[in-house]
Amino acid sequence: MQFSDEGYIIKMLKYGESSLILTVLTRNNGKIIGSIKNALNKNNISIYQLGNSLNLNVYARLEEGLYTIHADLLKANAVNFMFDEKKLYALSSLCELCNACLPEKENIESFYNVIEDFFNHIHEEDWLSYYSYFEFYLLEYLGVGLDLSECAVTGQKRDLKYVSPKSGKAVSAEAGAPYAERLFAYPEYILQKNYHPKLQEVDNLLKMTEFFLNKNFFRQHGLKFPQNRANLRNKMLNL
DSSP: OEEEEEEEEOOOOOEETEEEEEEEEETEEEEEEEEEEETTSSTTTTOOOOOOEEEEEEESSSSSSEEEEEEEEEEEEETTTTEEEEEEEHHHHHHHHHHHSSTOOOOTTHHHHHHHHHHHTTTTTTTHHHHHHHHHHHHHHTTTTOOOEEEETTOSSSSSHHHHHHTTHHHHHHHGGGGGGGSEOOHHHHHOOSSSOOOHHHHHHHHHHHHHIIIIIITHHHHHHHHHHHTTHHHHHOO
């Protein structure tokens, strides 16, 4: 079995003296794990860094076996993160969430484009909003997304202001007003495809996605919530 693809490095483990076991999130083949020889020699070590984009040629004798990877650097994204602590936390969080949540060898289709948007816009002032889109659509990809189309109480589609932590459904301003402190803010900027929200709106979104990822995925699978993601809001938003 063999194929060619492109993808982002999301995890690395040393293997022997100079090789690595790489976990790569690919465009057409989802998350794959494979070994790559001589990755740690002085000519290659800068290539194999978290977040870097690679062109891949992948081989395996058996479909269920460990892949052997031959790779060339496509884009050196790691340099965009290493000198910015906040961006580095975002990268670590994205990699840990992808590694924990996404199954191997499953086509992730349009979700890959959301991840690509994050890397492509990391130099922009509103780069954090692209990270928040990643978490929102990760919930959707996992099948534990939110129902934001209408109020869970009244059925109305207008004046939606909150999200219920119990049901993951939208709640109107009027119906939610008595319980506002217990509800999450409605993520209007996501639904409007606004990539320039206020910082507080992004924080509200990350607070909500953390809750639902932990409740509906990590706890359901008996997994520990990634520590880098647990610290993300404090580190990035100075809360």
